[in-house]
Structures are given as C-alpha cells and as structure tokens.
Amino acid sequence: MSDKVRIALDAMGGDHGPAVAVAGxxxxxxxxxxxxxxxxxxxxxxxxxxxxxxxxxxxxxxxHTDIAVRMADKPSQALRYGRWKSSMWxxxxxxxxxxxxxxxxxxxxxxxxxxxxxxxxxxxxxERPAIAALWPTLRGESIVLDVGASIGADAEHxxxxxxxxxxxxxxxxGLQRPTVGLLNIGVEEAKGLEQVREAGRLLxxxxxxxxxxxxxxxxxxxxxxxxxxxxxxxxxxxxxxxxAEGTARQIGEYLKGAMTRSLSARIGYLFARSAFRQLRERMxxxxxxxxxxxxxxxxxxxxxxxxxxxxFAAAIELGYGVVQxxxxxxxxxxxxxxxxPRRHTQSQALxxxxxxxVLGSQIVGGAAS
Numbered sequence: 546m547s548d549k550v551r552i553a554l555d556a557m558g559g560d561h562g563p564a565v566a567v568a569g570x571x572x573x574x575x576x577x578x579x580x581x582x583x584x585x586x587x588x589x590x591x592x593x594x595x596x597x598x599x600x601x602x603x604x605x606x607x608x609h610t611d612i613a614v615r616m617a618d619k620p621s622q623a624l625r626y627g628r629w630k631s632s633m634w635x636x637x638x639x640x641x642x643x644x645x646x647x648x649x650x651x652x653x654x655x656x657x658x659x660x661x662x663x664x665x666x667x668x669x670x671x672e673r674p675a676i677a678a679l680w681p682t683l684r685g686e687s688i689v690l691d692v693g694a695s696i697g698a699d700a701e702h703x704x705x706x707x708x709x710x711x712x713x714x715x716x717x718x719g720l721q722r723p724t725v726g727l728l729n730i731g732v733e734e735a736k737g738l739e740q741v742r743e744a745g746r747l748l749x750x751x752x753x754x755x756x757x758x759x760x761x762x763x764x765x766x767x768x769x770x771x772x773x774x775x776x777x778x779x780x781x782x783x784x785x786x787x788x789a790e791g792t793a794r795q796i797g798e799y800l801k802g803a804m805t806r807s808l809s810a811r812i813g814y815l816f817a818r819s820a821f822r823q824l825r826e827r828m829x830x831x832x833x834x835x836x837x838x839x840x841x842x843x844x845x846x847x848x849x850x851x852x853x854x855x856x857f858a859a860a861i862e863l864g865y866g867v868v869q870x871x872x873x874x875x876x877x878x879x880x881x882x883x884x885x886p887r888r889h890t891q892s893q894a895l896x897x898x899x900x901x902x903v904l905g906s907q908i909v910g911g912a913a914s
Contacts, residue, residue: 549579550868552861553636553645556586557613558652559850559857563587565651567594569857571601576858577865583645585610585632610635614656616850623656624663633657637664640843647844647864649835651857654847658694658838665843670880673698674840675706675779676847677713678786679863682770688714689767689775692836693783703727703744703776704751705880709839710774711756712879716870720773722755726762728777728785737761744776755879835860837867839876844868 552573556566563586570582581604584591588609595602612631614623627634633652637660639645650657654676662674675691690710691698698706707725714723727745729737734745741761748758762771764785777785804810834856838845844867848860867873 549581550577550647550865551581551583551645552864553583553585553639553648554861555633555636555648555650555652555657556584556591557610557632558650558657559848559852560616560651561851561853562613563591563594565852565854565857567591567598567601568854569861570605571598572854572858573861573865574601574604576862580604580861580865582606583608583636583639585636585639586613587611587632608635614653614660616653618653618656620653620655620659623653624659627656628660628663634660634664637661637843637845640845641665646868647846649846649848649857649861649864651848651850651852651860653850654693657845657847661838661841661843661845665841665845667840668842668877668880671705671840673702674838675709676782676836677710677839678836679717680767680775680786680789682768684770686718687767687770687773687775688717689777689782689786690839691777691779691782692786693779694838696778696780698740698778700740700743700747703740703778704747705840706776707744707748707756707758707774708753708879709876710776711753712876713837713839713867713872714773715755716872716875717866718773722757723773724757724759724771725774725776726759726766726772728767728775728781729761729763732761732763734761835863837863837872842873844873 554566554570556563559565566584574580574582582601584605584607588607591607595605595607610630610632612627614627614631614633623631633650633656636648636650640648641664658674667674673695676694677688677690678692680687680689688710690706711723711725714720725748727741729741731737734742745761759772762775766772767775767785768789834849834852836847838847844864846860846864848857
C-alpha cells in the first residue's frame with residue numbers, strides 16, 4: 546500500500562481541542578511524511594496554529610464547522626444537534642465519503658461511537674462495535690476488547706470480539722495464530738456468567754484456524770501477558786482499563802515520593818536514573834493512547850480526551866498502521882467464518898413465530914445496552 550494516508554481529525558474533540566490536535570498532527574507528520582490531514586473545527590482557532598507550522602499546513606486542509614460535540618453530552622444529545630454539521634460528524638463522514646482513510650477524535654466516547662455507528666454502519670454480521678485497546682504487559686503488549694463501547698454481551702458477541710481481536714493482533718503483532726482468552730472471575734470451566742461459559746464452549750468447539758483459544762483468564766493475567774487477546778464486555782473492560790491506568794499513576798507517585806524522601810534516596814536515584822527513565826517511559830499512558838473502534842465500515846480511532854500532543858500523535862500513528870495493514874479488509878474476511886449464525890435472521894424467525902411486539906422489545910433492549 547502507498548505511504549500516503551489521509552487522516553480526518555475532529556480538532557475540537559478532547560479537553561484541549563485544537564492545540565493538542567494540531568501539535569499531535571505535526572509530530573505524526575514528522576514520523577510519517579506521507580500523511581495528509583483534514584482538520585474539522587473552528588477555523589478561527591485552528592488556522593493560526595497551522596500558520597505557525599508551514600510544513601503541516603502544506604499537508605493539510607481545513608474545513609470550518611460552527612458546532613462541536615461537548616464532552617458532557619449524552620450520545621442522543623450529540624446526535625440531535627451535531628448530526629450533519631459538527632466537527633465530529635463531518636470527520637467521520639469524510640471516511641464514509643472516501644475523502645479520508647481514517648478518523649481520529651479525542652472527543653466524547655459515547656457520541657463518537659453513536660455517530661460512527663449511525664454514519665458508517667456495522668460490518669455484516671456485527672450487531673455492536675467494540676473498542677480495542679493496546680495493553681502494556683510483561684511480555685510486550687496485548688489487545689483488550691471491549692473497553693467501553695457497550696454494556697453486556699451474549700456468547701455470539703463475545704465470539705465476534707475474539708475474531709476481530711485476533712485479526713487485529715495478527716496485523717499489529719505479526720502473529721499467525723494469536724492466543725485468545727475470555728476474562729472471567731476464575732479459570733475453572735464452571736465459573737462465571739452463563740454467556741461467558743457458553744462463549745468459551747463455542748470457541749473450543751469451533752476451533753478457529755486463525756486464533757488459539759486458551760480458555761478463561763483472570764484480571765491479573767492481563768498484565769502478565771498470558772494471552773495476546775483478552776476478550777470481555779465493555780463494562781468490565783472499561784473498569785479494568787481505568788483501574789490499570791490509576792494503578793500506574795499510583796505507583797509513579799509512590800516512586801517519586803520514595804526517590805525524594807532522603808538524601809541517600811536522591812543519591813541512589815542518580816545512579817539508577819537510567820533504569821527509572823526506562824520504567825517511566827514504560828508506564829507512560831501516552832505510549833498506548835488510542836483505541837480502535839472495531840466492527841464498523843471504516844477506521845475510527847479514539848484518543849484519550851485529556852492526552853497531550855505526544856499522546857494524540859500516538860493515536861494517529863495507531864490508525865496509520867491499521868490503515869497501512871488493511872485491517873478492515875482482513876476483519877471482514879475473518880468474520881466470514883463457516884457456520885456463523887446471523888442474529889438478524891434469528892430475530893426475523895422469532896418475530897414470525899411470536900409476533901412483532903416481542904421482536905420490538907428485543908430490539909429496544911439491544912439498543913439500550
């Protein structure tokens with residue numbers, strides 16, 4: 546594939562808006578000179594930042610928007626006033642229209658997911674998208690999904706997550722047959738929710754050729770890197786992610802306090818500062834910033850809202866690699882596994898059997914979750 550990747554940026558998203566988006570794009574362009582950027586947002590704020598960066602400006606186009614999705618908005622609110630005209634919507638729409646290869650936003654996660662699903666639609670056979678995150682481990686990195694796109698999951702959805710996660714691991718990590726585990730409260734077959742146990746049984750029985758299912762994993766197995774792909778539903782996944790990020794910050798503060806507590810500790814730090822620098826870099830959440838929305842007809846990258854330019858650049862670079870490696874096409878191929886049941890076919894059959902009122906209640910329940 547060509548080195549040229551066209552990147553749509555929701556420049557108004559996140560806690561710091563255009564300042565971080567533009568500075569992050571400048572860093573990403575230096576590392577990937579073939580990139581082209583399409584900025585969406587308030588031109589009065591973005592244009593001066595681009596003027597101060599001639600190299601970035603020459604590789605960019607700016608589209609003015611009057612409306613920006615607020616971080617506190619509910620997805621329904623964002624869709625009501627931001628559809629067709631907000632910086633977030635238009636950045637996503639650029640991917641749909643083929644004007645960009647991917648979109649990056651640090652904005653409201655719920656709104657970004659709702660707008661992406663509404664505009665780009667999901668892949669065939671996928672009912673709900675997922676957010677996949679790169680997770681630093683003792684072995685390197687693992688992929689964890691879902692980390693917050695939706696709450697709850699049946700067995701079939703968990704299998705879809707396993708297939709999409711494994712396809713992502715094959716591309717990002719260069720693995721032929723990534724190992725996959727289902728996050729659970731224990732490794733024993735009898736433990737956990739019924740849908741998790743059922744997903745485990747189906748993964749064992751179907752014996753997918755492109756992934757190696759190793760069974761259940763527990764929370765402490767994530768950091769160990771026991772498997773390449775950890776599969777869970779969004780509620781548990783988001784709690785695990787936030788707990789890990791908080792623990793990393795806590796340990797960092799502990800170390801900082803310990804190194805400044807006494808003169809001997811300061812002297813010891815001088816001798817070991819190279820090791821501490823490596824530890825700080827390893828624990829830096831900016832390194833792994835960026836989650837991929839999987840299951841959509843387009844590449845959407847979610848950056849942390851509070852990140853800085855370095856973190857935003859990391860999110861752009863994640864998307865750059867995903868586009869270059871043609872992840873979307875490979876996930877489409879992976880989802881076309883033989884014998885996979887289709888939910889919409891099952892729902893139609895159920896509706897014919899028991900009436901439209903029951904089918905309607907199921908659809909509403911699925912949307913609410």
